[in-house]
Amino acid sequence: MNALDTLIELSSQMDLEHAEESRQPVGRVDASDNKHRTESTHPSCFTPKARPEFTEREKRAAFTHPAQLPNGKNIVLLKTLLSSACERDCYYCPFRAGRDFRRATFKPDEFARLFSKMNQSGMAQGVFLSSGIAGGGVRTQDKLLDTAQILRKKYQYRGYLHLKIMPGAEKEQVYRAMQLADRVSVNLEAPNTERLAKLAPHKIFIEELLRPLRWVEEIRKSVPAYKFWNGKYPSSVTQFVAGGADESDLELLNTTHWLIKNVRLTRAYYSAFHPIRDTPLENKNAVNPMREHRLYQASFLLRDYGFELEDLPFASDENLPLHADPKLVWANLNLIHNPIEINNADKHQLIKIPGIGIKGAEAIMNARRINKINSLSTLKKLHILADKASPFILLNGKKPAMQTAMSL
Ligand code: SF4
Numbered sequence: 001m002n003a004l005d006t007l008i009e010l011s012s013q014m015d016l017e018h019a020e021e022s023r024q025p026v027g028r029v030d031a032s033d034n035k036h037r038t039e040s041t042h043p044s045c046f047t048p049k050a051r052p053e054f055t056e057r058e059k060r061a062a063f064t065h066p067a068q069l070p071n072g073k074n075i076v077l078l079k080t081l082l083s084s085a086c087e088r089d090c091y092y093c094p095f096r097a098g099r100d101f102r103r104a105t106f107k108p109d110e111f112a113r114l115f116s117k118m119n120q121s122g123m124a125q126g127v128f129l130s131s132g133i134a135g136g137g138v139r140t141q142d143k144l145l146d147t148a149q150i151l152r153k154k155y156q157y158r159g160y161l162h163l164k165i166m167p168g169a170e171k172e173q174v175y176r177a178m179q180l181a182d183r184v185s186v187n188l189e190a191p192n193t194e195r196l197a198k199l200a201p202h203k204i205f206i207e208e209l210l211r212p213l214r215w216v217e218e219i220r221k222s223v224p225a226y227k228f229w230n231g232k233y234p235s236s237v238t239q240f241v242a243g244g245a246d247e248s249d250l251e252l253l254n255t256t257h258w259l260i261k262n263v264r265l266t267r268a269y270y271s272a273f274h275p276i277r278d279t280p281l282e283n284k285n286a287v288n289p290m291r292e293h294r295l296y297q298a299s300f301l302l303r304d305y306g307f308e309l310e311d312l313p314f315a316s317d318e319n320l321p322l323h324a325d326p327k328l329v330w331a332n333l334n335l336i337h338n339p340i341e342i343n344n345a346d347k348h349q350l351i352k353i354p355g356i357g358i359k360g361a362e363a364i365m366n367a368r369r370i371n372k373i374n375s376l377s378t379l380k381k382l383h384i385l386a387d388k389a390s391p392f393i394l395l396n397g398k399k400p401a402m403q404t405a406m407s408l
Helices: 005-013 107-120 137-154 172-179 193-197 205-222 248-265 289-304 326-334 358-367 374-381 387-393
Strands: 064-068 072-082 126-130 160-166 183-185 235-242 268-274
Touching: 005 072, 072 107, 107 126, 107 137, 126 137, 137 160, 137 172, 160 172, 172 183, 172 193, 172 205, 193 205, 205 235, 205 248, 235 248, 235 289, 248 268, 248 289, 268 289, 289 326, 326 387, 374 387
Parallel strands: 072 126, 126 160, 160 183, 183 235, 235 268
Antiparallel strands: 064 072
16 A cells, blocks of 8 residues: 555544544545445545645545634644554444454654655645554554654654544653644543443543643643743643433533633534444434534633533533524523623623624723724624624613524
């Protein structure tokens, strides 16, 4: 198998990883049937004989994804594994041990050389690198670290690198990963030990998964930033398989909130469970992708908008309503009879109003220093979603023309 064929094999299932807020892969061929995600399918623009010369069509290959970096910059991201061989048997995973499909593995230098060429040809501006586990988490992590080291040192790669931390990696390896990467991640997969046992019987929640995330924060607190590759602390993220272990949104968001507060997690990704053929969960129903969306909205309320877990509008089954934005549901319960005066509310109050984000709240505070805000049209000029906000606000003591509080 040449290097491009290997890359095709290794990247074919990477839309399961929601790194860097990827949307649809560039030129993605839908490799799913109605019920299952399927095994590796060669993208139409590649054939197994494709050579690493990168035609225009190859540059639009299905293994690269539009992505947004933490600084807001949009790039094309290569998401891949170093190896799809894995000795673990997570119930939801296409790479689980014993599943019958063609495995592929890069040597560290082989991948670094290929990616360096892709980067130089403009095919990808960043890379997300993970791996199946072979020979234990420590050995696998060493291979990921070797690859990152070769990229940074031998190929002088200065672009974005997101490196996965393997279950069972050692603290020194986490430190090395942080020195080389812009972002590191450990997939918790489930919100607690009990739920993880339903998904991944050989992963240990506290020792193998949570502890490395704690180490990341310990290292950030104890090592000066100049020790890291570009003089900045790398961010840390995690991913959950939403709905895979029948957990509730409350459980997922409780763990997310704890991580944000205690280990400064940048964000959690939620991948709605989707059954994969020939895995123990192949007959489990897929989770509605809208659940992912609501979890993201709620996690941003916890991270950026001053919401506490008890503010979120969980139903009696501890899940968020799927039909409506949680901020809007909260406002309908809490603000509809207690509207907020736009002209004297503080930032914390303003950002709780639907239609007003953090930048919008700052724009309002700046504008009202000059003149009182008396109309929805003034709010619109400040790029506020004024119609969405209007049921929940007062303008100079008066309710704006009454609007119905709509759901999303
Ligand atoms: S350890 Fe990772 S690659 Fe291996 S089966 Fe589990 S989720 Fe899949």
